[in-house]
Amino acid sequence: MLDVQGLQKTYYGSGQAVEAIRDLTFTVDAGELVCVVGPSGAGKTTLLRCVAGLLPPTAGEVVLEDTVISEPPAGMAVVFQEYGRSLFPWMTVAQNVERPLKEKRLPKARRRELVGEALEAVGLADVPTSYPWQLSGGMQQRVAIARAIAYEPHILLMDEPFAAVDAQTRADLEDLVRALWQRLGVTVLFVTHDIDESVYLGQRVLVLSGRPTEILANVDVDLPADRDQLTTRSAPEFTRLRGEIYELVQRAKRGERPSPADPSH
């Protein structure tokens, strides 16, 4: 589904070069839910922007369904951290969700159907005529998620989408993402700085090194597919995995880089 090959990104500006990503190579299979964690400033957002076709790589390439990405591709939807800035305040909830469907030139009846289903799926069927600023932060992020799934993407990119909501809402939204992923069979690449969240959500966690970024490790999350906030988070395997990833992120912060002989990357 997604093939990232030798991705490198250097920012040039004001006489300075910042090498954000040195060399990222990984693939994501159709229907997988893969999380990406790494130290602050490692280049997680840069990676997602390159995958989303919003930033051109300096070297290497991102291939989505056999096509090299050079602009935002049709089969992809992105949910950003800043829901406040990603929704249009002058449009109602339903109009926000419908907007990309208009760009897709879907007929009105189909748009209505998709908007209704998506709002139902995120638990917002009762507020289609509200404006985003009349909703709580968690509800606004649900609108952003509804907009993404209504679009029926093949791949969903999420960049720290729950960083700005409270812990209770965050747990609910994590369960929502798992439920939607299971129901829709969509491929998800989920960037987070939260180690627990990466283990709870992912089938696999990619741990990034510090800047300039490379992949430090690929950790398989061997937890049952049916997860819930209480049982899963108290399972011994969950504790083991979070310990393993915590240790890897600490090593990344101390400047450890992948060794060429390491088979885990």
Ligand SMILES: Nc1ncnc2c1ncn2[C@@H]1O[C@H](COP(=O)(O)OP(=O)(O)OP(=O)(O)O)[C@@H](O)[C@H]1O
């Ligand atoms: N437009 C830009 N111009 C120059 N440097 C940039 C630009 N955007 C990001 N950087 C630099 O690239 C590096 C990676 O930034 P990025 O935002 O991708 O990291 P991140 O892992 O998402 O960080 P965080 O976890 O703190 O959000 C940082 O050193 C940052 O300062």
